[in-house]
Amino acid sequence: xxxxxxxxxxxxxxxxxxxxxxxxxxxxxxxxxxxxxxxxxxxxxxxxxxxxxxxxxxxxxxxxxxxxxxxxxxxxxxxxxxxxxxxxxxxxxxxxxxxxxxxxxxxxxxxxxxxxxxxxxxxxxxxxxxxxxxxxxxxxxxxxxxxxxxxxxxxxxxxxxxxxxxxxxxxxxxxxxxxxxxxxxxxxxxx
Numbered sequence: 001x002x003x004x005x006x007x008x009x010x011x012x013x014x015x016x017x018x019x020x021x022x023x024x025x026x027x028x029x030x031x032x033x034x035x036x037x038x039x040x041x042x043x044x045x046x047x048x049x050x051x052x053x054x055x056x057x058x059x060x061x062x063x064x065x066x067x068x069x070x071x072x073x074x075x076x077x078x079x080x081x082x083x084x085x086x087x088x089x090x091x092x093x094x095x096x097x098x099x100x101x102x103x104x105x106x107x108x109x110x111x112x113x114x115x116x117x118x119x120x121x122x123x124x125x126x127x128x129x130x131x132x133x134x135x136x137x138x139x140x141x142x143x144x145x146x147x148x149x150x151x152x153x154x155x156x157x158x159x160x161x162x163x164x165x166x167x168x169x170x171x172x173x174x175x176x177x178x179x180x181x182x183x184x185x186x187x188x189x190x191x
Contacts (some may be wrong), residue, residue, distance in 0.1 A: 002085055002153055003028040003130070005179050006103050007171040011055040011064070012050035013044055013074040015111040019047040021064040022057070023073065023112070024171035026179055027084055027094075037080060038172050039073035042066070057169050072114035079126075093179040096129040099152050099178040132182045139185045152177055159184050 006025035012018030012106045024038040043049060043066060049061050086092045100106045106129050113121045136155050139145070147154055153163045161184070167173035 001030060001090070002094045004081070004125070005097045005137045005175050005182070006029045006101070006105065006160070007098055007175040007178060008108055008171065009171050010053060012048055013104075014048070017048040018053070018108075019043045019070070020024065020108055020112050021054075021059065021067065022171045023077070023109075024175050026175060027080070028097075028156045028179075029084060031075065032097065034044055034084060036172075039065040039072045039077065040064075041112075042068060044070050050187065068111065071116045074112060078119050081124050081132055082136065085124065086102040089119065090102075090123070093124060093126050095126050097131070097132065097178070097182065099174070099181070100131065100133045102129050102131045102134070132178050135185050139189065152181075156181055164185075 002071070004025050004027055006023065008020045009022040010018050010020055020041050021039070021043060022040055026036050027034045027114065040151070047098075048062070051061070054060060054064070081087075081094065096106060098107050110121055112118050133150065133152075135154075137144075137150065138158075138183060140155070140158065143158075144150070147158055153165070153168055154173060159181060161177065161180050164173070
């Protein structure tokens, strides 16, 4: 099984108006971490940049405007994906895996592909994603009342993962936590 664990940071909440400014992930094939990636991405021309969204990530508009253009990051990502999967084989695709990705990250990621040359998203990824928040919800359902919320750092701490609050909302760190939660939930479900 091929998986792309991913997380991204954005300039707001609307994938048609806002955009990705950081995209990080881990390529996992048959349970083995094959490679990690981290792209900083300049907003596309005309993108709405919400100062509040940038504050969450701890970056400024000036910083993100100095990042490489989005088409460059998209091309590098596509080349990396094509190294690990045959886009011409409709059975050789990645599952997208993230935390709350189905309702947020997936939409931005699809739009990122569309805006940057229309790379064939469907030839590289299965339509159905794996949402670690959903997996953890099922796994922790009987203990949910013990938790104040179900945010990524809360769930990680509840599962015994050390969390560095200063590193949160950097997609490299967030994907590390997501993968750690996934690994715990899946290993304990298989016991």
